[in-house]
Amino acid sequence: MNWSVISMLLFIVLAPFAGGLLQGVDRKITARMQGRQGPPLLQPFYDLHKLFSKQSVVVNHLQDFLVCGFLVFIVFTGALFFWGGDLLLVFFALTLAEIFFIMSSCSANSPYSSMGAQRELMQAMAYEPMVLMVAIGFYMVTGSFGVSDIIGNSTPAIVWLPGIFAGFLYILTIKFRKSPFDLSTSHHAHQEMVRGLTTEISGNILGLVELSHWYENIFLLGVVALFLLDANWWSVPVAIAVCFGAYFLEILIDNVFPRVKWQSMLKSAWLVTLVAGVTNFMVLVLVK
Amino acid sequence: MKVSNSPWLLHYDGSSCNGCDIEVLACLTPVYDVERFGVINTGNPKHADIFLITGGINTQNKAVVEQIYSQMPSPKVVVAVGICACNGGIFKECYNILGGVDTVIPVDIYVPGCAARPQAIIDGVVKAVALLDEKKKKRDQKKAQGGSGNA
Numbered sequence: 001m002n003w004s005v006i007s008m009l010l011f012i013v014l015a016p017f018a019g020g021l022l023q024g025v026d027r028k029i030t031a032r033m034q035g036r037q038g039p040p041l042l043q044p045f046y047d048l049h050k051l052f053s054k055q056s057v058v059v060n061h062l063q064d065f066l067v068c069g070f071l072v073f074i075v076f077t078g079a080l081f082f083w084g085g086d087l088l089l090v091f092f093a094l095t096l097a098e099i100f101f102i103m104s105s106c107s108a109n110s111p112y113s114s115m116g117a118q119r120e121l122m123q124a125m126a127y128e129p130m131v132l133m134v135a136i137g138f139y140m141v142t143g144s145f146g147v148s149d150i151i152g153n154s155t156p157a158i159v160w161l162p163g164i165f166a167g168f169l170y171i172l173t174i175k176f177r178k179s180p181f182d183l184s185t186s187h188h189a190h191q192e193m194v195r196g197l198t199t200e201i202s203g204n205i206l207g208l209v210e211l212s213h214w215y216e217n218i219f220l221l222g223v224v225a226l227f228l229l230d231a232n233w234w235s236v237p238v239a240i241a242v243c244f245g246a247y248f249l250e251i252l253i254d255n256v257f258p259r260v261k262w263q264s265m266l267k268s269a270w271l272v273t274l275v276a277g278v279t280n281f282m283v284l285v286l287v288k
Numbered sequence: 289m290k291v292s293n294s295p296w297l298l299h300y301d302g303s304s305c306n307g308c309d310i311e312v313l314a315c316l317t318p319v320y321d322v323e324r325f326g327v328i329n330t331g332n333p334k335h336a337d338i339f340l341i342t343g344g345i346n347t348q349n350k351a352v353v354e355q356i357y358s359q360m361p362s363p364k365v366v367v368a369v370g371i372c373a374c375n376g377g378i379f380k381e382c383y384n385i386l387g388g389v390d391t392v393i394p395v396d397i398y399v400p401g402c403a404a405r406p407q408a409i410i411d412g413v414v415k416a417v418a419l420l421d422e423k424k425k426k427r428d429q430k431k432a433q434g435g436s437g438n439a
Binding site: 034035047056191192195203 | 293296318
């Protein structure tokens with residue numbers, strides 16, 4: 001077995017544990033920032049176990065199927081990424097997973113659920129251009145969309161793509177569903193819009209949604225790491241440190257900023273994409 | 289791992305004067321911080337394990353309370369907070385009040401007081417949490433005997 005298959009298997013097996021722990025750390029740090037003691041570190045796992053042992057209330061079978069599709073394609077996205085596959089294919093699979101999730105909310109008859117789905121579409125509209133720019137940026141620097149080719153470079157991609165990296169950190173707040181961009185559903189404010197997207201999802205199916213989010217978060221941190229990784233061994237600890245730094249930054253932003261309206265989210269996300277992303281491209285074309 | 293490690297709570301204000309509601313929300317503040325027991329104050333009955341009601345039941349909120357209770361997946365526990373939720377309290381004789389919460393749905397834990405102190409509310413929630421495990425066990429036993437286990 002070669003290295004790429006091992007890292008793919010490691011992702012499939014370990015990502016739920018890492019993602020759950022990360023959320024536990026998140027809740028603990030958030031509580032400390034608010035002057036509270038906070039739940040135990042393993043609280044997300046207790047929650048997941050609880051959800052799987054509750055009575056299962058099925059709103060409609062299509063919804064359950066679509067949520068399963070969300071999980072399968074998120075795992076596929078991450079597995080492809082950690083296997084060293086094509087970055088464009090990875091991001092298209094991510095979008096497909098997202099569509100499954102939005103459709104599952106649309107399939108229920110609740111107005112809150114539909115509202116959450118509409119806002120999630122707005123969020124997708126806000127972050128998708130930047131996600132595509134990340135892929136194109138890596139291609140311009142390394143001449144390949146392959147993840148394994150990108151990390152085989154002699155210099156880390158961030159040297160050429162500081163603007164793209166900053167832009168990606170900006171849309172990461174949307175992807176992590178953190179305030180100020182937790183419009184469709186919020187991990188902390190459970191009262192908002194009756195939890196939007198997941199209003200009609202309960203019990204074990206809600207557990208699957210949580211699990212998918214953990215996979216998704218680890219994959220997204222993997223993309224952050226991709227900016228730092230190169231052929232040298234010491235780029236690995238550096239990348240891990242930067243991932244933790246990025247996650248802490250997201251928690252800080254989450255606790256500092258109040259929620260914005262979707263108009264401000266869309267405008268600011270596209271503005272950042274335009275300024276940070278396109279400027280980076282132009283400089284890259286001139287320099288390289 | 290037990291179900292009681294992760295009690296998600298739904299707070300509903302029946303016809304309370306808001307005194308008990310303020311004390312319930314005080315439990316979430318840094319001083320009492322119920323999240324250290326894993327308690328989350330959710331707004332969605334489909335995600336909730338504990339149904340916490342303040343205030344008595346009147347003719348208008350009777351249907352609402354029944355609806356919320358029926359939407360919660362089992363195992364679930366009902367906590368009546370404040371003397372009004374326990375038996376109608378000072379409003380007991382009013383023409384529109386039917387009585388305490390137990391006139392419409394089964395109540396598991398009663399937390400008296402006017403208003404109930406945060407310490408008493410937390411005590412009630414902790415008792416409710418222990419009951420969740422018991423109910424889960426009973427449900428599993430029923431399932432093993434071939435029943436639906438959804439009671």
